[in-house]
Amino acid sequence: MIAPESPAEPAIAPSAGPGVLDALEERLLGERPALTQVEVAEQAGMSLEAARELWHLLGFAHAEPEERAFTDSDVQALKNTQALINLGIITQDSQDGLVRTLGRSFARLAEWQVSLLAETALDTGIDPADGILALADEVMPKVEDLQSFIWRRHVLNAASRMLAVAGNGDRASNRAVCFVDIVGYTSRSRTLSDRELVGWLEAFETAALDTVIEHNGRIIKNIGDEVLIVADTAEEAAAIASELTRRGADPDDEFPAVRAGVAYGEVVTRLGDVFGPVVNIAARLTSVARPGTVLIDRGMYAALTGSDSEDTDDADREHTDGLPYRLRRVRRVSVKGYSRLHTWALQPRD
Template identity: 55%
Template sequence: MLLGETPTLTQHEVADAAGVPVELANELWRLLGFPLAGEDEAAFTRADVEALRLTANLVSLGILSPDRQAALVRTWGRSFARLAEWQTALLAELAAERPGDTVEELMSLAGGVVPDLEALQSYVWRRHAASAATRLLTTAETGSAPMAVCFVDIVGYTSRSRSLTEAELVGWVEEFEDACTGLVVDHGGRVIKTLGDAVLFVCDDPVGAAEIALTVTERGDDPDDTFPAVRAGLAYGDVVARLGDVFGPTVNIASRLTAVARPGRVVVDEGAADVLTGGYSLVRLRRTSVKGYSRLQPFALRRVR
């Protein structure tokens, strides 16, 4: 049902119908994160043929060079695999709660929900594409742009997770991610990735990043707030953005600073300290040696009361 029809085509038949070498078809399939089917296994549909045709068209137009092709397809596979896992698990939970056969209920739910999910995913992609295009206009000439990068890390995640049930752990982490995402969006930032016990986000405005980091650490210090205790590392400087991720020394420094920060504290680098002046107190800490940086200069960031 999800594939649109029963698979009837082998890998060679799909490649021949799309007019591409079978080696390219298999490589794209592998980059998407799927195990290769046997040569005589009927594992594909006409939708796979169309997908290969579209890919070949993008290659012929010069849009997908070999290096871009691998990176883009790999990113697609990872992103949609995670999304599909979550959506399928959600539908399965709903189906299990209904009376009757779980498989039949799951099929019924999927039949009604999948078209709506497809439409919403297309809508969300277009909105994010519009935002990404706007940001690209400011970085097209240099390939990088100054921005604030921050890691927020849950303190004592490993020990706490051992004392929670699976449902409690999922709820705890989701509450953490939801709260961080809301704060980041409210301050004009973007969540780059969530890592279970950590969130990586960026802001064009370092003040916005500082407010997010200080707010989450303050919530973690509040005994009446269920938000977990956290620490944060924030750096400001040139960052290279590619395929939804960020790279460069600024990102590395922010990660290292997170390990330096004490629970409930925000630690920033010299780049951030230079631009965060009004309304904040910056305390120079002892220089520290971390991986890749022998004498990193951290600063403790606090609000001026």
């Protein structure tokens, strides 16, 4: 399930009072805050400036110099960060982006989890403040274990892909990039309440994720009504895009109508995201694709067919014999940043 950008309702009721917040603070941090930021930096063996920079990059609010807002866990966190820097895992070039990404990701996850707990408490007639304390006492240890397990599994998968594709640790490699965009999202969203809209998007994301995993792809991120997908092979990306557009065209399927653009070539991976012209081209093709269609670029055509021929439609038919798709040449597309892209429509054979 993908976390929404912001919670639909406040996580803690305004009437909760400072007593509940004090108790929650102690339970989550392990002790009552008793250290200033100066003391934390000194105990961690780090300069105050470096400690403040990391604190801000993680997305936390500014603390006054004499404010006792920190605990021994903050000291240990700084020590761990310094150890990673000393080992060369966190470099000066990567520090800002890495730490900011961690802070932003966990902030969104925490907002969603606390909001979900508060909604559950309200639905069952429990005071939200009691629900928040239950999170710290009973739910939090289980959530921590689950998050650690999921993280370790994803690290293993990412390392396996890197070793299989690159072998030498390079961050640039040939991959297929696919954007899938909901058709008519703006008009549909106007007819739904906030909760209905979140539920609709989550159903779309869950169904898309099932298809992506089935065909060995990976969802990089959700951008509102759009999903960015990466696959190691052109065939996997073609299968994903074809299946999602097929489902969207089925009137008996609740999956919304979508359109897709797929490009293949060298992609740079950084902090879990992907960059490069191939990503831009896939996005541009999606913006001009008709509802229920999949547009692919020249790189995808060559990867699927083993040919870079552009002569005739007869050549397209020749090169696609035996494939589960038909590739129909369409007029060259001109989009922002790219003029006259060589483009084909990917259509599954009946």
